[in-house]
Amino acid sequence: MQIDVQATAPLRVSTPCLVIPIWQDTKLSGPAANLDKKLNRLISGVIAEDGYKGTVGETRVLYTQDTIPAPRVILMGIGKQAKMSTTKLRHAVAKAARGVRAIKRESFALAVPAVAGIEPEQAAIAVTEGILLGLHVFNDFKTDEDSKGQTKITGATLLVEDVAAARRGVAYGQLTATANIRARGWVNLPSNLKSPKFLAEQAQEICARNGLECDMWDETRIQAERMGALYAVGMGSDNPPRFIIMEYAPPGMEKEPPIILVGKGMSYDTGGYSLKPTTSMEDMKDDMAGAAVVLGAMSAIAELKPKRRVIGLVPSAENMVSGNAQRPGDIVTARNGKTIEVVNTDAEGRLILADALSYACELKPAAIIDFATLTGAIGVAIGQEAAGLFATDEALADKIEQAAEITGDRVWRFPLWDEYKEHVKGSISDLKNVGQERRAGAIAGAVFLENFVADDIPWAHIDMAAVALIREDRPLSARGATGYGVRLTLELLKNW
Numbered sequence: 001m002q003i004d005v006q007a008t009a010p011l012r013v014s015t016p017c018l019v020i021p022i023w024q025d026t027k028l029s030g031p032a033a034n035l036d037k038k039l040n041r042l043i044s045g046v047i048a049e050d051g052y053k054g055t056v057g058e059t060r061v062l063y064t065q066d067t068i069p070a071p072r073v074i075l076m077g078i079g080k081q082a083k084m085s086t087t088k089l090r091h092a093v094a095k096a097a098r099g100v101r102a103i104k105r106e107s108f109a110l111a112v113p114a115v116a117g118i119e120p121e122q123a124a125i126a127v128t129e130g131i132l133l134g135l136h137v138f139n140d141f142k143t144d145e146d147s148k149g150q151t152k153i154t155g156a157t158l159l160v161e162d163v164a165a166a167r168r169g170v171a172y173g174q175l176t177a178t179a180n181i182r183a184r185g186w187v188n189l190p191s192n193l194k195s196p197k198f199l200a201e202q203a204q205e206i207c208a209r210n211g212l213e214c215d216m217w218d219e220t221r222i223q224a225e226r227m228g229a230l231y232a233v234g235m236g237s238d239n240p241p242r243f244i245i246m247e248y249a250p251p252g253m254e255k256e257p258p259i260i261l262v263g264k265g266m267s268y269d270t271g272g273y274s275l276k277p278t279t280s281m282e283d284m285k286d287d288m289a290g291a292a293v294v295l296g297a298m299s300a301i302a303e304l305k306p307k308r309r310v311i312g313l314v315p316s317a318e319n320m321v322s323g324n325a326q327r328p329g330d331i332v333t334a335r336n337g338k339t340i341e342v343v344n345t346d347a348e349g350r351l352i353l354a355d356a357l358s359y360a361c362e363l364k365p366a367a368i369i370d371f372a373t374l375t376g377a378i379g380v381a382i383g384q385e386a387a388g389l390f391a392t393d394e395a396l397a398d399k400i401e402q403a404a405e406i407t408g409d410r411v412w413r414f415p416l417w418d419e420y421k422e423h424v425k426g427s428i429s430d431l432k433n434v435g436q437e438r439r440a441g442a443i444a445g446a447v448f449l450e451n452f453v454a455d456d457i458p459w460a461h462i463d464m465a466a467v468a469l470i471r472e473d474r475p476l477s478a479r480g481a482t483g484y485g486v487r488l489t490l491e492l493l494k495n496w
């Protein structure tokens, strides 16, 4: 979709649909005030009598009866001035863009509000992301155009004061939104069409296209490399496991300590012999959403050009039942030599990550961040409003919290107190892969992973199990995969 930038006054723009911002509880100003006069105080009337308030995401369509070049206007509520943020702006714009689609227009112009405390470039990023992410729908598998039921919007024009700043913002917003949407695509893909091999091929393609180094280990190599936990999780499937390594290094930085991103890449999770009940299994194609964050971020990295070496690692397997599948009670040895009793074959994410984190530490990284749809318990704790953040390093946690605030890919931090470590101590092995029944499940997953990270390496774990896929539309994402974590990661890398 084409997004242009112009400095034209909104009421002079010739467009099928003009979107203008309306503050809540504030006297009409700017284009809204001028249009109100031309329309004999129609907007004032809509606010005074028709219950329109201008709350974030509240839209209303008006017809302008030849008073301005644009035949229709969408009022875009942006909430109260004191509470404005880029996240709210993104949500408001996403709703307005869906409003344009609802009235079947193929292009629109949007007056970008000037907001105190938000730089014009930041505003343009938020608006661009709002448009692209708000309009994205996954209907690749609908076969007749009608049932898709969506008008395709092909162009938007942002009306701004600072054209140069807005152009920069649009370019960056397009980069992040495109990477996010790529991640949504992989997560939305059903598991009969994606396997560990498929993810590895996607990684190879991304690396080839962007000049990144790429390596891919098959099941034989995985076993030879002593990744006993990843190997065991993958044993039960006819789609064998893969370990994917992607690397970006700016010129002259090939030997610098890298930032390592690790993504859980279960192409499907039935639970294995600790089989999931039917309704818990339905969404398990999303169990590679952490891998999608890594692939999505690496797909944008050549254009982002961060000044750091970055390595993306994806342990990938399919958790199935068969004559070769691992059994509850099996003991496996991870790459760092620790033994794990597989008490529950459904706690497989921490097993494949154990080997990936052990390998990551061998590369002497500056920091490791892993993204994983690790536990149902994280959703019980905080629902779908944030992912869980677990970190061993304050500076790294701060960085992630700041990037989360800016991007709206929210995180909420949980403790890694020593007492929790007891929960995953093994009785006949070093570790067991489950904690205490119904207690601190997300933290148990995190402290388990901590056993595979060297003490002196800053590490953060992001449990995104509850936010990777949604059943109902949310402001920035239609039902389905959200692409959570991609924009967060790009924001982190941009200024690291």
Ligand code: BES
Binding pocket: 269, 271, 283, 286, 287, 344, 346, 347, 348, 349, 373, 374, 375, 376, 377, 433, 434, 435, 441, 465, 466
């Ligand atoms: N992939 C699941 C976690 C999950 C749950 C992802 C809901 C997305 C939505 C993970 O492998 C899992 O099954 N975790 C278990 C751990 C338990 C057995 C200790 C869980 O959360 O029940």
Ligand code: MN
Binding pocket: 269, 271, 345, 346, 347, 348, 349
């Ligand atoms: Mn599982």
Ligand code: ZN
Binding pocket: 266, 269, 287, 346, 348, 349, 373, 374
């Ligand atoms: Zn899983």
